[in-house]
Amino acid sequence: xxxxxxxxxxxxxxxxxxxxxxxxxxxxxxxxxxxxxxxxxxxxxxxxxxxxxxxxxxxxxxxxxxxxxxxxxxxxxxxxxxxxxxxxxxxxxxxxxxxxxxxxxxxxxxxxxxxxxxxxxxxxxxxxxxxxxxxxxxxxxxxxxxxxxxxxxxxxxxxxxxxxxxxxxxxxxxxxxxxxxxxxxxxxxxxxxxxxxxxxxxxxxxxxxxxxxxxxxxxxxxxxxxxxxxxxxxxxxxxxxxxxxxxxxxxxxxxxxxxxxxxxxxxxxxxxxxxxxxxxxxxxxxxxxxxxxxxxxxxxxxxxxxxxxxxxxxxxxxxxxxxxxxxxxxxxxxxxxxxxxxxxxxxxxxxxxxxxxxxxxxxxxxxxxxxxxxxxxxxxxxxxxxxxxxx
Numbered sequence: 001x002x003x004x005x006x007x008x009x010x011x012x013x014x015x016x017x018x019x020x021x022x023x024x025x026x027x028x029x030x031x032x033x034x035x036x037x038x039x040x041x042x043x044x045x046x047x048x049x050x051x052x053x054x055x056x057x058x059x060x061x062x063x064x065x066x067x068x069x070x071x072x073x074x075x076x077x078x079x080x081x082x083x084x085x086x087x088x089x090x091x092x093x094x095x096x097x098x099x100x101x102x103x104x105x106x107x108x109x110x111x112x113x114x115x116x117x118x119x120x121x122x123x124x125x126x127x128x129x130x131x132x133x134x135x136x137x138x139x140x141x142x143x144x145x146x147x148x149x150x151x152x153x154x155x156x157x158x159x160x161x162x163x164x165x166x167x168x169x170x171x172x173x174x175x176x177x178x179x180x181x182x183x184x185x186x187x188x189x190x191x192x193x194x195x196x197x198x199x200x201x202x203x204x205x206x207x208x209x210x211x212x213x214x215x216x217x218x219x220x221x222x223x224x225x226x227x228x229x230x231x232x233x234x235x236x237x238x239x240x241x242x243x244x245x246x247x248x249x250x251x252x253x254x255x256x257x258x259x260x261x262x263x264x265x266x267x268x269x270x271x272x273x274x275x276x277x278x279x280x281x282x283x284x285x286x287x288x289x290x291x292x293x294x295x296x297x298x299x300x301x302x303x304x305x306x307x308x309x310x311x312x313x314x315x316x317x318x319x320x321x322x323x324x325x326x327x328x329x330x331x332x333x334x335x336x337x338x339x340x341x342x343x344x345x346x347x348x349x350x351x352x353x354x355x356x357x358x359x360x361x362x363x364x365x366x367x368x369x370x371x372x373x374x375x376x377x378x379x380x381x382x383x384x385x386x387x388x389x390x391x
Contacts, residue, residue, distance in 0.1 A: 004026075004146045004312075004317050005028045005030075005144075006022060006028070006146060006149065007030050007031075007123075007149070008029065008148075008149045008151050009031075009122065009149070009151060009152040009156070010153060010286070011035070011104075011119070012039070012104055012152075013045075013103060013104060013151075013298060013301050014284025014301035014304065015149075015283075016107035016110075017305035017306070018308060019111050019115045020114075020305075022312070023111070023114045023115060027309075027312075029116070030145070031116070031117050031118065032121050033117065034120070034122040034138075034152075034157075035119065038108045040260065041100070042099060042263060043214060044071065044205075044214075045097070045099075045297070046096060046298065046299075047096040048095045048299060048378065048379050048382040049299065049379055049382025049384075050383055050387065051302045051382070054303060054387070055096075060106060060110060063106050063110075064103070064106055067099065067102035067103075067105075068097060069097055069207060070097050071097070071190065071191075072189060072191035073086070074086065074191070074193070077193055078195070084363070085362035086362070087365075099208075100298075101261065118140065121139045123158060124137060124138050124161075125161060126148060126158075132145060132279070133146070133147070133280070146317075147279050147312075148279060148281075150281070150283070151286060153289075154270060154286070155228055156282065159270075163277055163282075169270050169272050170270060173266075173267045173269065173291055173341060174344060174350075175218060175219070175220055175293070175348060176237075176267065177216065177263075178216065178217040178234070178262070179216045179217075180215055181207070181212055181213070182212070182214070182255040184206055184212055184213040185251070188210070188213060190206040190210055191205075195248070196348070196358075198352065198355060199220040199349070200220075200245065201348045202218075202245070202247065202248075202249055203215070204216075215252045215255065215256070217242060217252075218348050219348070224237065224266075228265065231262055234264035235256060235257070235264075238264070269290055269341060270285065270286070270287065270288055274327070275287040275327055276327070281308065281319075281323050284304060284305070285297060287304065288300065288334045288338070290334070293342075293344060294340040294341040295378060296381070303333070304326075306390075307329050308322070309390075311325040311329075311390075314390060329387065330385075336381045336384055337381060
């Protein structure tokens with residue numbers, strides 16, 4: 001196959017995973033990333049089901065196991081730290097759990113000597129013709145590629161340029177999330193705590209073998225207007241929402257000011273009729289974000305990258321055929337994964353009655369058949385796709 005030049009926007013998870021396979025299949029790959037470097041920290045992500053053999057094919061399993069983390073016991077507590085309810089053991093962990101920043105680091109180290117990485121830059125315009133795509137960058141010189149892939153997350157710049165504005169595809173689930181690293185000041189080890197009030201939930205989870213912790217803030221809201229790259233503006237939103245809360249919240253808000261990896265975004269899904277437009281295609285959250293409530297985003301990104309690269313290889317670079325096959329294979333799986341993002345009201349209740357019902361639900365869950373069903377359902381969906389082995 002003639003080597004084809006491709007540009008990938010996004011150096012988090014889906015982008016480097018796609019780059020890994022494209023390079024393996026003989027493509028000349030460049031990744032452009034608006035951040036100045038690979039971003040550390042972040043919340044825990046997990047793998048389960050059909051994606052595990054793909055990781056093993058990549059030869060990364062041993063390295064990922066080195067960074068493996070697994071949540072311990074999780075309790076819901078009141079303002080005086082008294083236990084209200086407990087999550088079932090294993091409820092939030094897949095077959096392999098790792099911090100998002102550690103996963104990005106492993107992928108970068110596996111590809112940095114094979115892929116051309118360009119940091120602190122982004123795509124501003126695309127112009128297609130019969131033989132390629134002219135790309136304009138915010139900082140760098142214009143360049144030409146055969147194919148361009150958007151792996152740049154829920155706020156994808158490639159999607160905006162090639163498909164239209166975000167509001168055409170974003171489905172807001174009525175919730176916002178913020179996550180950042182803090183000292184493990186409560187000495188939780190790897191255990192976790194959740195404190196909730198009406199329309200809000202705050203969590204503290206041990207991380208890095210108990211050497212540090214992650215704070216998480218959730219609150220219900222309609223879509224807000226803010227700059228998703230303005231960190232101070234986002235912190236102000238958190239402060240205003242939680243400034244009167246009790247428990248450990250005042251301390252967490254102090255830690256937020258010096259957190260090295262502050263993250264804030266809506267909990268939303270991306271739903272599109274097509275993931276490709278000519279020579280441009282989307283992968284991962286840019287194409288089909290399922291939201292953290294589904295817990296399948298990382299597996300979807302890895303599998304999508306594998307299938308997209310594999311189909312391009314099998315089609316001998318015929319992108320039209322490859323993109324069509326990629327969507328045909330991935331869409332049923334994506335639909336099932338997005339369907340897991342239910343139960344927002346159970347996790348962050350918006351009314352007093354739902355809050356009371358939620359507490360009763362979590363209290364009895366460990367003693368009911370629902371416990372196993374809620375743990376087994378994501379695994380069943382994770383195994384509902386069987387991607388072929390690409391030669």
